[in-house]
Amino acid sequence: MDRDEELKLITECLELTQANRPVMTAEETLVPVAKYRDQALFERERRILFRRSANVIAHGSQIAQPGDFITRDVVGTPVLLVRDEDRAARAFVNVCSHRGATVELREQGRCRRFVCPYHAWTYKTDGSLANVRHRQGFPSLDGTDAGLVELPCLERAGFVWVCPDPGVRESSPDMHTEVLLAELEQIGCAQSAVFDSETRVWKANWKLIVDGGLESYHFRVAHRDTIASFFTDSISTFQPMGDHIRTILPRLSIVELAERPRSDWDIRKHAHLLYTVYPNAMILVQERHFELILLTPLALDQTRIEIATIVPDPGPAGHSEKDNRFWAANHAFTKATLTEDFEIAEQIQTGVSSGVQEFFRFARFEGALSQWHRRTDAKLGCDIDDFGGQGCRR
């Protein structure tokens, strides 16, 4: 964002905090709970929102060197992500072209060749077929078309996006995504490296996880033992960026800026910036580092969540002891805070599955939640007749 926009966002948050007044939309939003327990809708979400889109699947530092790879299930597609000899991130379907075995079984590693564990067909890091044992037995084999199936893959602003459907043609990021990428580049996401990460499956619909990231109404209650004391109560602003949303969560310390010259104003010192990146990522930008939260909807009531703490790249020398302790403490704190969110999401899912509740209520000061649901509904083509006649009332 440019300096004028930064000053405008700070001014807005400062005034709201001083007045202790959340931003109000005209109406509250009632969202049918059926959206969180409808199997047909879930399958439509996976197909339309996730499988046809570029999903963030990693930070580039997780495959820093040529030959570094990770494997992931990306919404039903087994993906092998590798940095090739030319240092480009490439994504392939992790399925052998011979008889379909999984080529690389490890979750991560470094190698120059991938050797299939079934009959040892071998692939280079650019996905091409390098070697076939007893090749004379396959007279029809044309080495050029028997490589791994490549997937659309883009590395920008430090992140790697992959579309899990090989049938989707590669497309350039839209205008709004370009703005988002420029902001992430400016923040220094590309000059950073993953310090620590965890992956766990939570028993909650993926939208409950997104919902929890789009409002700060719950901070004072659900996060009373972690982040509550740093933040205002229910005050935040949001700016739609096409399919993505930027949320500004002012810290209480923002009021100090009223006494300071504007030249001192730095949004990252006095607010968290949370980018809800369509369709599957949240990037929480803090003063010196950021958190990456990646969602994969596994089932109607199951979501795999990877959280990574990403910090300024220390270079070959690595972190000092002191920095190691500092970032480890940060990572543990983030994990504790997010665990508070995800445990509540699991509890909500239990209630959702019971079928007794008809609507969730999003308050007038939770505009980002309403905006996100409106946009998602439009993509899915949801209307008032869905969910047994209990469509989205607004």
Ligand code: FES
């Ligand atoms: S299935 Fe991979 S070598 Fe046979």
Ligand SMILES: [Fe+2]
């Ligand atoms: Fe939360």
